[in-house]
Amino acid sequence: MDLASPSCGCMSTTEHSPECPTGFIRNPHIARMDEDFLYHLGLGTKTHNLPEMFGDVKFVIVGGTPKRMENLAKYLLNEIKHKLPVGTQLSDLTGAADRYSMYKAGPIICVNHGMGNPSISILLHELIKLVHHAKCKNPVFIRLGTCGGLGVPGGTVVISDGVLNDKLNGEHEFKILGNVVPRPTKLDANLAQELKAVASPSDGFQTVIGKTYCADDFYEGQGRLDGAFCDYQEADKMRWLNMLQQRGVVNIEMESSMFAALTHNAGLKAGIICAAIVNRLNGDQITETKETLGEWQERPAKLLARYIRRQLGV
Numbered sequence: 385m386d387l388a389s390p391s392c393g394c395m396s397t398t399e400h401s402p403e404c405p406t407g408f409i410r411n412p413h414i415a416r417m418d419e420d421f422l423y424h425l426g427l428g429t430k431t432h433n434l435p436e437m438f439g440d441v442k443f444v445i446v447g448g449t450p451k452r453m454e455n456l457a458k459y460l461l462n463e464i465k466h467k468l469p470v471g472t473q474l475s476d477l478t479g480a481a482d483r484y485s486m487y488k489a490g491p492i493i494c495v496n497h498g499m500g501n502p503s504i505s506i507l508l509h510e511l512i513k514l515v516h517h518a519k520c521k522n523p524v525f526i527r528l529g530t531c532g533g534l535g536v537p538g539g540t541v542v543i544s545d546g547v548l549n550d551k552l553n554g555e556h557e558f559k560i561l562g563n564v565v566p567r568p569t570k571l572d573a574n575l576a577q578e579l580k581a582v583a584s585p586s587d588g589f590q591t592v593i594g595k596t597y598c599a600d601d602f603y604e605g606q607g608r609l610d611g612a613f614c615d616y617q618e619a620d621k622m623r624w625l626n627m628l629q630q631r632g633v634v635n636i637e638m639e640s641s642m643f644a645a646l647t648h649n650a651g652l653k654a655g656i657i658c659a660a661i662v663n664r665l666n667g668d669q670i671t672e673t674k675e676t677l678g679e680w681q682e683r684p685a686k687l688l689a690r691y692i693r694r695q696l697g698v
């Protein structure tokens with residue numbers, strides 16, 4: 385399969401420059417389509433005026449659950465002091481699609497991605513097409529989530545500066561037409577530093593930067609001993625976790641490799657900021673109270689709000 389010669393003038397189909405003139409999508413078929421309907425978002429180029437609805441979007445925030453994204457949008461709305469048009473309220477913009485939920489807080493959209501790489505992949509294809517069709521200018525994509533920490537206590541905020549796959553390299557292996565197509569899982573280094581720069585010693589929690597290991601599931605894929613199945617021993621698990629730690633891995637979650645590979649392929653500035661909800665060197669079960677988990681999950685949102693306010697100058 386020849387995937388090596390993009391028409392945009394970039395080095396290759398896997399290394400587009402952020403200034404790439406073709407926009408965010410790398411698909412010549414789309415321009416030939418009469419209509420592009422983003423099925424899982426319930427939005428289309430004919431049914432909706434996407435530039436009018438989303439042309440002002442500067443930040444695309446994704447995270448697992450619909451409720452977290454709705455609460456985040458409410459919080460950010462207040463933080464950036466944005467007033468919704470009179471007579472309107474924050475509501476799910478995905479209409480009848482009923483797969484993902486999307487909330488718009490001025491120049492920010494908050495969308496839930498479900499669990500795992502396949503789920504976030506569908507969403508990102510459609511979000512990347514959305515910002516393309518809406519003609520958004522330099523939107524920044526950020527995944528805001530939870531993770532297992534590696535050698536950091538629960539409540540630590542982890543900013544990713546790279547993503548490793550199960551082969552311990554910085555690629556996501558896409559399966560396309562029966563071929564394995566590796567694409568780099570690169571995140572924006574400046575964005576990681578910008579997010580870290582808004583953390584403060586007075587926050588009452590620590591914020592660290594490190595590598596993220598992306599797993600395909602929560603249990604055996606992350607070396608847990610508490611899944612329905614387990615054919616290895618505690619010592620095997622610890623050997624693997626220690627080996628990951630030696631490679632610079634600070635956290636483990638389930639969407640980072642797809643997120644990094646797709647946003648990088650689109651030439652988008654992108655980053656990942658997560659709250660660790662367990663230190664995997666100490667155990668597997670998540671046993672904190674709902675209140676504690678809720679407070680921990682607000683921590684990355686606080687840093688995100690400071691970063692966005694700084695960018696918007698508000």
Ligand SMILES: O=P(O)(O)O[C@@H]1C[C@H](O)[C@@H](CO)O1
Binds near residue numbers: 448531638639
């Ligand atoms: O961002 P969230 O908290 O939804 O993501 C992590 C990774 C998995 O999707 C999920 C597993 O509990 O949490």
Ligand SMILES: O=c1cc[nH]c(=O)[nH]1
Binds near residue numbers: 533602636638662
């Ligand atoms: O341990 C954890 C916690 C949250 N999400 C994960 O994928 N793993």
